[in-house]
Amino acid sequence: MNVKMSVVVRTVADIMVVPIVVFGIYLILHGHLTPGGGFQGGAVVASSTALLIVAHGAMKDNKTDLSNMESTGLTLFFLLAMVGLIMGFSLFYNSLAGTGGIFGGTVSGINPGYINTGGTIPLMNIVVGMEVIAALSLILWMMAKRSGSLEVEK
Amino acid sequence: MNWFNFFPLIMVVTLVIMGLYVVLFKKNLIKMIMGIAIIQNGANLFLVSLAYREGYVAPIWTSAPATDMVLPTPHALTLTSIVIGVATTALMLSFVIMLKKHYGSINSDDARRCRE
Amino acid sequence: MNVDLLLQSPVFILGIPLLFAFLTPLADKVSKELRNAVFIIGLLLTALFVSLMAYEVYTIGSWTYVFGAEDPTAITDVSFFRITFLADGFAVLATLTIIITAVGVGIYSFGNMKDFDDLGKFYTLFLLTLAGVMGMVLTSDLFNLFVWFEVTSIASCGLIAYHNERGESVEAALKYMIISVIAGLLLLFSIGFFYGEYGVLNYFLIRDSMDGAFIDILAIGLVMVILSMKASSVPMHMWAPDAYSEAPDSITPFIAITSLGSLFVLFRLIFFVFRGAVEPSSIGNLLIILGVLSMFVGVSMALKQSDVKRLIAYLSVSQIGYMMMAVGVGFATLGTADYGAFGVNAVEGGFFHMINDGVYKALLFLSVGGIIYAADTRDLNRLGGLAHSMPFTTFFFIIGGLSIAGIPPLSGFSSKLLIYKSVYLYNPVLAIIALVVSIVTLALIGKIFFNAFLGPDQKIGMKIPRSMILSMGVLTVIIVIFSLFPNYVVSEIIAPAIEALGVAV
DSSP states (O other), X not given: OOOOOOHHHHHHHHHHHHHHHHHHHHHHHTTTTSSOXXXXXXXXXXXXXXXXXXXXXXXXXXXXXXHHHHHHHHHHHHHHHHHHHHTTSOTTOOTTTXXXXXXXXXXXXXXXXXXXXXXXXXXXXXXXXXXXXXXXXXXXXXXXXXXXXXXXXX | OOGGGGHHHHHHHHHHHHHHHHHHHOOBHHHHHHHHHHHHHHXXXXXXXXXXXXXXXXXXXXXXXXXXXXXXXXXXXXXXXHHHHHHHHHHHHHHHHHHHHHHSOOBTTTOOOSOO | OOXXXXXXXXXXXXXXXXXXXXXXXXXXXXXXXXHHHHHHHHHHHHHHHHHHHHHHHHHHOOEEEETTOSSTTOOOTTGGGSOEEEESHHHXXXXXXXXXXXXXXXXXXXXXXXXXXXHHHHHHHHHHHHHHHHHHHHBOBHHHHHHHHHHHHHHHHHHHTTSTTSHHHHHHHHHHHHHHHHHXXXXXXXXXXXXXXXXXXXXXXXHHHXXXXXXXXXXXXXXXHHHHHHTTOTXXXXXXXXXXXXXXXXXXXXXXXXXXXXXXHHHHIIIIISGXXXXXXXXXXXXXXXXXXXXXXHHHHHHTOOBHHHHHHHHHHHHHHHHHHHXXXXXXXTTSHHIIIIIHHHHHHHHHHHHHHHHHHHHHHHHHHHHHHHHOOOBTTTOOOTTTTOHHHHHHHHHHHHHHHTOTTXXXXXXXXXXXHHHHHHOHHHHHHHHHHHHHHHHHHHHHIIIIISSSOOOOOXXXXXXXXXXXXXXXXXXXXXXXXHHHHIIIIIHHHHHHTTOOO
């Protein structure tokens, strides 16, 4: 079954993937400041997968990588939540906030949006983004394959 | 009392009734899943409209005006519901794909082998 | 500052299954042995933390665990706007019921599922379901309840459809999924009602601010319908026989445990949160009606089944009826002198029956799984003569069967006796119905026993794996313990649970 779209669509899709991925990563990284975050940004990035699947009708078999990425993201998320617990606070306690290091800046009240703040929250956004990108891509990939609209390259 | 204040709630009721109609009376499994998605959107709209307070701004501290902010609990709830909706819809659609493979049909009348 | 590890135990009960669920697929990439080890370590660690929480609750009393706070046990002004877990006697009862079955089923699935590949996903879904049910019974926040409700639905549907090479499994899973997604949305609506009315979602704050307005009654009604649907009570039981009979043999009791978990949540909500805002007799009578319907319809539908797993699925629906009826009687008498006279005994009987039911239903489903494993058929008319080749499974089936039918001296009898005695004082008709249902249950167990185990030896060469025998043995030992010391169980486990709900006499 030839499921490839025309050359115009494929070229435009290839070009559009770049801004989509960049915007997704922007959403993930600014999750602690503005609406957005791991899930939303991840979904945006995964939509580029959908675009590529629709345009090219083919994708490399990277199921193993995606599922590894998914499990790693979730495990890291939980370990980040455990950081506070290990330090003697409760689960999900934001123990990195205000400590100085990466994402450890202090901020209070209305501010212009310092990205170097938030403690564990941006880190959690990043790992959640990782998980969501992998999981949604995997779902799209599996569905496209099962419904027969995808050629799988080994 | 302005009738416009009730507009979101009227839309919620409309969406839920539409969705329930589709789920109950349509035989096509994909249409049933679409009906569930419509109910889901009704629920999300309901939660979002609950959170609305006149004159309050969204709780985003970045360059915010110095006025009161709404409590973001319903927004968080809506977001959770959207995320869960993605997962459930994907799972149900996968089930339908598998069912089509086994039974050769996506009509709910044909999916009755479990009954004795 | 350092917080006692014991006080952190509720979060570990939830967190360990979650963490190990995510680790299992990674371990699966390395080797099968590592994956199995990770899975069983996760289960046993969860069991360890359940017992630690039980120890702590029984020695120092109950506490509220606040997520994301500096001190998880200190209650401040903002505590109830965070996610909170409630570790009290009732949570101990619920988590204990769940973990006993989960460990039994986990050990069993090593042997039962060993011929299938790609088990990494299976164990992941198993642990996710466990985390979901644990979260449902531990949480004290409606928002959080919704999340765990949906996690349980999604993961258990994945488990039901695990044999997706069979169309029937997928069909059962899709039916269950559609019903539970709509239920989840209705739960979301009722949460919206509570939020719109009071602006809070925590059990404590809702309990303190509820005033019994119309919108409250609507929301309470929705919550009750949703949770009794999840608990597979008639008339919302239609998903249960399909799901129970089409799920993998080792998983069926675990799906049943998610039903029990929802029932625990329902009882927690009506006793702990809604009690002050409603007329006790209205909710109580509703529960009694649902319970009687479940008992009666469940057992009469079971009569005509020839599929052995479907038969036990309908029996399990009828057992749910006992609990709802008993607790309904207790709730209906709240606030009157009758409550002290027999109502509290009805609640005791209902709760005791829940923990009993979790164990003996698991044993029954697992021994039937053994039958299906050996004979490779589920049709009662084609089974026969299995007692010759499977003496252990026969013994386990007899223990489980006599317990579900309420035959003395087994544990099912102790809880049913409490139910009969107290319900008789409320309304003799209810006790008579309960007794009749018990007798029919015994007849049905006899039918399975005669059809499957007695008769000429059919020379089945298939040996069932040792881990399956082991898990059934563990569950049997627990039933025997419950049978030998029913008074001790009631006074040490059930009574604190009732006290935690605030309805002790």
